[in-house]
Structures are given as C-alpha cells and as structure tokens.
Amino acid sequence: MKNQKIIGLLYLSIAIIGGFSMGYAPIELIDIHNLSLTFHNIQENLLLFKLSILGDGIVIVLELFITILLYHFFKQTDTLWSEIAKYSRLAMALIMAINILYYIIPLHNMRITNTSVEFFNFCIQAHFYTVYIWQVFFGIHMIALSVLTCKHPQFSKILSFLLLLGGIGYLLDCIVYFVGIENTIFTTSANILLGVAAVSELSFAVLLLIKKSKI
Template sequence: MILSKLQTLGKAYSQIAGLLYLIIAIIGGFSIGYMPSVIIAEGNAVLTFQNLIDNQELFRWGIAGDIVVMVLEIVLTVMLYHLFKSFSTTGMTIATYSRLAMAIIMGVNLINYMIPAIIMTQPDYLSAFSSSELESLTLLFFKAHKYGELAWQIFFAIHLFTLGYVIRKSRKTPKWLGIIMLLGGIGYAGDSFIQFTLMNSEILSILFSSLLVLAVIAEFWFAFWLLIKGMNKEAKA
C-alpha cells in the first residue's frame, strides 16, 4: 500500500530510493564494517572473546543495524525494480531476485552472531564450557558469519552487474555509471570466489580489491544521482 502511494510521486519516488540507498550504506558501514573491526581480532580467540565482553552494547547495536538493513533492502529492491523494469524486465527481474536472495542470506547469517550472544548472556552456557572452548566457539561463529557475508556478496554481485547493464541500457542515467557498476559486480564476485576457494593469488586479490573500490564509488554515485536528479518511475527508453 505504501509503495503504491509512493509510485504516484514521480521523481520523488526515485529520490526516496536514493535516500534509502544512502541510509543502507551508512548503517551497513557501521554494522558490517565498524562493529566487527572493533570486536573481532583475526586469529586471536582470546582477544576476540574479551572484546565481545567489553563491547556488548556495540555488538547489540551491530545486530540491530543488520536487521534494519535487511528490511530496507527489501523495500529498496522493489523500488529499483519499478524504476528500471521498463528498460529491461528480464534484467531487473534477475537483479531483484538476486538482491532479495542476498537479504535472505543476511537474515540466516544473523544466527552466527546470535549464538555467541546467547552463550555470553546465559550463565548455564557459560558454565558448560571452559574458557578456551568459549573463546574458540566465539571466534568460530564470527568466522562463519564472515563466510556468510561472502555468500550474500555473490548474489549482490549478480544484482550489481545486472543493474549496471540495465542502467547502461536505459540512456536515462550516466553511461559510465552503468559500466562502473558492471565492473563492481565482477569485483564482488571475484573477491568472494578467491576467499571461498582459499586461493592465494596476490595479483587477483589486488585486481578484485581495485574493482571493489569502483563498486563503492558506483553505489554512492548511483544513490546521489537518484537523490539529487532522480527520474520518473518507469521512464520510457
């Protein structure tokens, strides 16, 4: 009902989509980037568990941020579909299902955060394990969460690549924006691939990391373009 009313707003519809994109980027930067960097000490289970104990409030806010991002992702995905489906229904269908799959994996992946949270707050669980076991379990579930991120990143790569193709085809948006999105999608997919396969290739790591930088640039460019310039819903090519 709400989305149906928003669709009557014309250009404002895309501006709302741009605003949601920026909100997701900001909250996601906190919950996916900042919070783990404070708590997780790679390869150090003792320090990771201590960081979790010392930063319980930050950890809870990180989980809350992930939940907000998941909800907004669903709304934004539907809005992007309505904005660009007239340029390529097939392309936007692929982009939509891919991003929705990403949101679903993000939700399932929260379990890997909740298990350490439950262990940490329940005395019965704390007494059932030794200190070293608790520390190892905590680091293990955080590591599993990281691989969960790599899993949803694959679907986001498909979304970004396909959306880039549609944007380039639309002729209503900057051509270079679509091209950079295409390259960014390759960067996300490549980064997930080399980490999942434990491939030790410095050249590929540098290449895909560089493409990930392009992806970040493209996403912010796209968000600000929607927010500032915008376009009418289902503009015709």
C-alpha cells in the same frame, strides 16, 4: 519521481548504517585469526556488538524496500534483468538475515550462561564465511543493475561500466577467498574493484537524488 528519491535515500541510509554495522564494528571487535581476542573484545564491548546486530537488522529491512522499489523503477527498462536484479538482491537479504543468527545466538548464550569457546568460534567463523556467500548474490545484482542503467536513458554509460566493475569485484573477492588464491595481483585487483563498487553505488544514489526522471 518520488520513488526515485526514496531509492536514493535508502541507498545512502544503507551505506551509513551498513558502514557502521558491517565495517566499523567488525573491525573493532573481530579478528578472525584470533578468536580468543574476539571473544574478549565482544565481552568488553557488548553495547557495540548489540548496536552492530541492530544495524544489520535495519539494513536488511531497508534492503527489502529498496529491492521492491528498484524493481518497479527498472521493470519497464528490461523485464528479464529487472527480475535477475530483484531475486539476486532478495537472496542476498535472506542470507544476511540468516547470518545475523550467528551473532544473536552466542550473544544470548553470553547473557544466560558461559557459552563454550568451540561454539562461539563456530558462530563467528560461520558469520565470516557467510558474508562471502551473500556477496556472490550482490555481485550478480550489481551486474544486472549495470545492464539496467546502461539501457535506461537517465544514466550514463560510465556509471553502468563502474557498476559492472563493482559486481565483478565482489565476485572476484569471493573467488579469491573460497578458492584460496594467494596471489597479490588477484587480491589487489579485487580490493580495487571493491573500491570501485562503493564509488559506483554512491554515485548511483546521488544521481537518483539530483536527477529528474526521464520516463
């Protein structure tokens, strides 16, 4: 019961901190199609950029804790899918940790010397592309989580279905980007499913906080 509440709190913490560091800050600072503007934005808003990096770091640490707790929560439900959920989320956290370097290195260079435009552009683009790589593993994790919640007596089939759609949304978003699909139906579907993913994760967190454990 105690671990269940902790998982719910960790989910909400990740949503809040990640919403800032992976949502608000990049929107304010980064334009992947105009890297010269991005360079100017970061120079003019170094504190926001540093806070974004800090937020990413905190999220990664929380991800490690939540991965362990989720595994212990569901391992009696289904061992195979618990393992899939665990290792896919750990892979995601590892890639996210590596991805922080693409922010830290140019930031460090800005402080000690004038970093080259080419090197800065490479780091920002690499960070952008790597986000889609960790999203693949998170999509797999959400699909595994949908199976686990479906088999667990504490959660409804509706939540499981929403988690499944969310996982498919992450994978579809990655496919659309990496394959270069320029189709309104595909891109709109991916965006809608990503919205479903956010709703399903928040619903899962709230249920963990308010429901009593059945096993």
